[in-house]
Amino acid sequence: MSVGHLARILEEEGIATVVIATEVFEKRLTSMTLPRILLTPYPMGRPLGFPKQGTEHKQIIVEALNLLEASKDFSTHYWKKERPYEV
Amino acid sequence: MDTMKDFKNAFSYGERNNLNFKFLAHLSEKEAADFIETSFQLMEDGLNGRFPGRLIEHIIQGQKKVYSVPGKFTYETGIFHALGKKVSEATIGLCTSSGHFVKGDDPKPLGVEGMTQTEAVYRIQEFLRETPQLSAIPKSVEMKNLQVRHGGYDISGTEIDGNITFPIEPLACLEKEKHIGKLADKLYSFVGACAQGPLKKVVKDDWIDLIKAQGIEGMILVPV
Structure with missing residues (x-):
């Protein structure tokens, strides 16, 4: 909720935002009506994934930056539809 | 039993x-x-x-x-501000609620310098009544010189690799590759487990000025 409030105030002040969060928080974030949300398929405390997975961390940031640049309206996106680990 | x-x-x-x-x-x-x-x-x-x-x-x-339920704070409407330029031409910032700070620049939560993670967990209810403190982190800092303390989530992963909650290394890499026009000189972190009313006030009164002074046009936000 803290980051949601920060995002709302930054947008009011003319700064575009994108939130990267674990999908566990989807309802809490979307119910705050935030402009751009990128959800990742990882447990709480690991919004960019597992440690020492630098290539994926960078890919997630690039995806978030793409949303920041290209989004035309409020939207929520998922980093990967398929799980990045075998289930 | x-x-x-x-x-x-x-x-x-x-x-x-x-x-x-x-x-x-x-x-x-x-x-x-x-x-x-x-x-x-x-x-x-x-x-x-x-x-x-x-x-x-x-x-x-x-x-x-x-x-998976709406939190205490829900809003029907919000403001959408377009970046209005390419990321490769913009100044991008980072702010996380992970509780990172530079070693030697302890935000001293609850007035305590050198508080341990164990104490932060033990005192979580006090944190939830406190106004958060923003830690400014130079983008040139090495990960080994960062510390994390947050009583609301398991920090074991971020202690192994801080980039999973404070992705400074991929952002620095993207700036070097010119994918980002400029990464703001100072990045930010705070303990998200805090009082929400005072948070909104301190953001409006103080944090916005700090952020705007750096010319930040787009902000990546990472909750934990």
């Missing part, structure tokens, strides 16, 4: 505290028992070298059971 209720509740700031599993306290006794039973079954698969991801998925679904 614990009752089932005592047992499940003890994972949330009790004698069995484990912040990955604090959600158990919010499940019914049967739901918690079912979660634990299935966890053992999935661990058995793991012992046989099969489907390790299923246990991770099970934990995510357990966490979602509790957190």
Whole structure:
């Protein structure tokens, strides 16, 4: 909720935002009506994934930056539809 | 001997505290028992070298059971501000609620310098009544010179690799590759487990000026 409030105030002040969060928080974030949300398929405390997975961390940031640049309206996106680990 | 209720509740700031599993306290006794039973079954698969991801998925679904509801603060409308330029021409910032700060620049939460993670967990209710403090982190800092302290989530992963909650290295790399016009000179972090009213006030009164002074046009935000 803290980051949601920060995002709302930054947008009011003319700064575009994108939130990267674990999908566990989807309802809490979307119910705050935030402009751009990128959800990742990882447990709480690991919004960019597992440690020492630098290539994926960078890919997630690039995806978030793409949303920041290209989004035309409020939207929520998922980093990967398929799980990045075998289930 | 614990009752089932005592047992499940003890994972949330009790004698069995484990912040990955604090959600158990919010499940019914049967739901918690079912979660634990299935966890053992999935661990058995793991012992046989099969489907390790299923246990991770099970934990995510357990966490979602509790957190997949709107929070205390819901809003019907909001403001959408377009970046209005390419990221490769913009100044990009980072602010996370992970509780990072530069070693030697302790924000001294609750007036305590050098507070341990254990004490932060123990005093979580006090944090939730406090105004958060923003830590400014130079973009040139090396990860080994950062420290993390946050009583609301399991920091074990971020202690191994801070980039999972404070992705400074991929951002620095993207600036070097000119994917980002400029990464702001100072990046930010605070402890997101804080009082929400005072947070909104301090953001408007103080944080916005700091952020704007750096010319930040787009901000990446990472909650934990």
